[in-house]
Amino acid sequence: MTRIPALFVRFGVAAFLLPTLSHAVSMSDQGCAEASSVLEYTIVGGAADRIGAILGAVADSTRALGNTYGRLAAAQDRRTPPDSERWLALRTTQGNTTGLRTWPSDRKSPPAFQAPYPSFYSYEGATLSGAVLRQLDLFERLVPTFRSAYESFPFSWVYVTTADEAMMIYPYVPIAEAVNDGTPTDTTYYKAADFAKRAVGWTAPYLDLVGAGMMVTASYPIYEGDRLLGVMSRDITLKQLTSAVLSRLTGDGSSALIVDRDGLAVDATEPKLADEMARVNAKAGAAVLYYRTVQGMKKVGAKGAVASEAASIDALVEQVLAKASDGDTLRLDLDGQRVLAAPITHTGWLLVLIRPKSSSP
Numbered sequence: 001m002t003r004i005p006a007l008f009v010r011f012g013v014a015a016f017l018l019p020t021l022s023h024a025v026s027m028s029d030q031g032c033a034e035a036s037s038v039l040e041y042t043i044v045g046g047a048a049d050r051i052g053a054i055l056g057a058v059a060d061s062t063r064a065l066g067n068t069y070g071r072l073a074a075a076q077d078r079r080t081p082p083d084s085e086r087w088l089a090l091r092t093t094q095g096n097t098t099g100l101r102t103w104p105s106d107r108k109s110p111p112a113f114q115a116p117y118p119s120f121y122s123y124e125g126a127t128l129s130g131a132v133l134r135q136l137d138l139f140e141r142l143v144p145t146f147r148s149a150y151e152s153f154p155f156s157w158v159y160v161t162t163a164d165e166a167m168m169i170y171p172y173v174p175i176a177e178a179v180n181d182g183t184p185t186d187t188t189y190y191k192a193a194d195f196a197k198r199a200v201g202w203t204a205p206y207l208d209l210v211g212a213g214m215m216v217t218a219s220y221p222i223y224e225g226d227r228l229l230g231v232m233s234r235d236i237t238l239k240q241l242t243s244a245v246l247s248r249l250t251g252d253g254s255s256a257l258i259v260d261r262d263g264l265a266v267d268a269t270e271p272k273l274a275d276e277m278a279r280v281n282a283k284a285g286a287a288v289l290y291y292r293t294v295q296g297m298k299k300v301g302a303k304g305a306v307a308s309e310a311a312s313i314d315a316l317v318e319q320v321l322a323k324a325s326d327g328d329t330l331r332l333d334l335d336g337q338r339v340l341a342a343p344i345t346h347t348g349w350l351l352v353l354i355r356p357k358s359s360s361p
Contacts, residue, residue, distance in 0.1 A: 052345035066232035082133035
């Protein structure tokens with residue numbers, strides 16, 4: 001096992017622009033094994049940093065959107081009555097969910113799923129309180145900002161959930177998909193916000209129920225003084241985030257995967273591993289696949305957790321989890337393979353590269 005301090009091997013996003021690992025092998029063939037080994041560390045750490053940098057940009061965007069909403073709410077004149085008559089004429093209710101028409105009146109039917117329109121919803125039945133009506137006025141003002149934010153990082157959804165159980169979501173979600181018998185403020189994405197520090201918090205990776213695969217959500221609490229207004233959130237489709245980065249790490253028989261600190265499978269380049277993840281998670285309707293040994297699974301408290309059938313990967317990840325530390329890139333030589341693991345900032349996940357020793361420096 002070898003560790004190299006993070007500051008020595010990590011150069012931020014710029015490291016992602018360094019040569020691929022095949023070039024590191026070429027250097028080794030020329031008798032530059034030591035330099036090639038450092039480059040190997042640098043590239044793995046740089047790839048992790050690239051993912052972390054994107055996560056950080058999404059967190060910054062979420063915070064900026066939340067602060068914009070907070071400023072608009074603080075500036076709103078509560079003495080001016082909301083546009084009640086117009087909003088009430090635009091409502092449609094199913095169960096406790098009320099949707100508001102946000103598309104042009106000349107459209108004969110609602111937009112398709114993920115069409116470039118916002119969705120406005122209230123989850124307190126057909127009656128719209130004065131507070132919710134004022135929030136709808138704020139939502140309308142935020143539409144151009146949400147659209148611009150989504151187009152800058154088109155990973156999936158941008159949405160705000162108010163403390164009064166109202167939501168604005170972009171792009172469009174039809175009411176059939178938005179109906180919820182519970183309340184948005186009880187959801188995982190709402191509770192993921194770091195209320196204590198008034199900072200961005202993250203959900204654990206989860207399976208999107210409408211087919212987008214594995215996702216994660218950044219959530220930021222919005223306050224006006226000491227009054228909680230709601231939570232701003234952004235979803236990230238992980239395959240969009242990681243595929244380009246991981247593909248640059250593979251070759252010469254190498255493979256890469258991402259796990260959280262409990263061993264939950266987040267992504268994998270090996271087709272068999274990716275297929276197993278999709279199959280097991282789809283059957284469970286949740287992210288339940290872990291790379292852990294029998295003993296390791298005893299430490300996983302998640303309901304319905306399932307160990308991967310890839311026993312060698314389970315054993316490998318088990319050792320990585322036991323020896324990894326924050327801020328360092330870890331190297332292990334295991335069963336004829338070189339394994340490098342680098343932490344991903346913001347989430348604490350680990351990017352793991354597995355290389356046959358025959359292709360390692």
